[in-house]
Amino acid sequence: xxxxxxxxxxxxxxELRADTWDDFERVLGRNGGxxxxxxxxxxLSMAEFxxxxxEGNRRAMKRLSSREQAPGVLVYEGDGPVAWCALGPRAAFPxxxxxxxxxxxxxxxxxxxxxxxxxxxxxxxxxxxxILDAVCDYAATRDYKIxxxxxxxxxxxxxxxxxxxxxxxxxxxxxxGFTEVARRKSDRPVMRRSLS
Numbered sequence: 582x583x584x585x586x587x588x589x590x591x592x593x594x595x596e597l598r599a600d601t602w603d604d605f606e607r608v609l610g611r612n613g614g615x616x617x618x619x620x621x622x623x624x625l626s627m628a629e630f631x632x633x634x635x636e637g638n639r640r641a642m643k644r645l646s647s648r649e650q651a652p653g654v655l656v657y658e659g660d661g662p663v664a665w666c667a668l669g670p671r672a673a674f675p676x677x678x679x680x681x682x683x684x685x686x687x688x689x690x691x692x693x694x695x696x697x698x699x700x701x702x703x704x705x706x707x708x709x710x711x712i713l714d715a716v717c718d719y720a721a722t723r724d725y726k727i728x729x730x731x732x733x734x735x736x737x738x739x740x741x742x743x744x745x746x747x748x749x750x751x752x753x754x755x756x757x758g759f760t761e762v763a764r765r766k767s768d769r770p771v772m773r774r775s776l777s
Contacts, residue, residue, distance in 0.1 A: 591658050591659065592656055592657065592658055592663075592711055592712065592714075592715040593656070593657040593658075593715075594654045594655070594656055594657075594715050594716065594718070594719040595654060595655050595657065596651035596653075596654055596655075597642075597645075597646045597651050597652055597653050597654065597655060597665075598646055598647075598651065599646070599647070601655050601662075602643065602646060604655050604657075604662040605642075605646075605655060605662075605665060607662055607700070608655065608662050608663075608664060608665045608698060608699075608700045609665060609698060610701065613635065613638060613639055614665075614696075614698050614747065615747060616634070617634040617635035617636075617638055618630075618634075618638060618747075619635075619638035619639045619641070619642045620638075620642055620652070620653065620665065620667045620695075620696050620698070621633065621638040621641055621642060622676065622695075622696070622747075623667070623674035623675075623676045623677055623695040623696070624641075624645075624652075624673070624674055624675065624676070625638075625641075625675075625676070626675070626676070650669060650673075651669075652667060652669065652673070653665060653666050653667040653668050653669070653696070654666050654668065654716065654719055656712050656715055656716070658703075658708075662700060663699065663700050663703045663708060663712070664697060664698060664699045664700060664703070664708070664712050665696070665697075665698045666694060666696065666697050666698075666712065666716050667694070667695045667696040668692055668693060668694045668695070668716065668720065668728075669692065669693060670690065670691070670692065670693065671685065671690075671691055671693045671729075673693070674693055674695050677693060677695065677731075681765060682731075682765050682766045682769050683731045683765075683769065683771055684765070686729075686762050686763045686771055686773075689726075689727055690725075690726070690727070691725070691727045691728065691729040691773070692720040692723070692725035692727065692728045692729065693729050693730075693731075694713075694716060694728060694729065694730045694731075694749070695731065695748065696747050696748060697709065697712060697713070697716075697747070697748070697749045698747055699712070709749065709750060709753035709756075709757075710753045710754075710756035710757040711757075713730075713749070713753060713754060713757035713759070713774075714757050714758075716728070717757070717758075717774055717776060720776060721776040721777075725776060726775065726776055727773055727774070727775055727776065728759075728773065728774045728776060729762075729771065729772070729773050730748065730749055730754050730759060730771075730772045730773075731748045731749075731769065731771055731772075732748050732749035732750055732751040732753070732754050732769075732770065732772060733746055733748060733749070733750060733751065733768055733769060734750070734751035734752075734767075734768045734769070734770060735750070735768065736768065751770055751772065754772045754774075755772075757774065758774050759772040759773060759774040760772060760773060760774070
């Protein structure tokens, strides 16, 4: 089975594996994304997350990258990585299940997109909707029927910082064909896109 999926336009999607690990580190930077997260925020309890913050979380993600189901994908423009996206079944992200804000909407099996981290050199370039399109194309090749995201919707005139925008921005999800299916907090919609 191929581990690569074609995105729209010039974007290419590759699973996080040993051969893409260096690119993952390049996208997330020395701090592992936001404050030593290494994209383990939704996968661990808060106590486990804090205990592993930094190097422990990096090692945990490296272990996940060697499992049969990849913990996410890197998105490339040409040969350069532009973003990381964590995705998989909701059950792979225990903190989603414990959250009242992004709790399950129904019993539909979904591909949960929990993190979209754009490389700092590519932020503000308007790539997020195209990244989401490419990720949805990848999810479709893995037989998912629904992709679900948990973006933030910044207040008018305000920008979300890299650590609060890790789940994506609602306007980009709308531009990528997602629709809102729930909202339990004013700035946190739950959004879905059906895959054909």
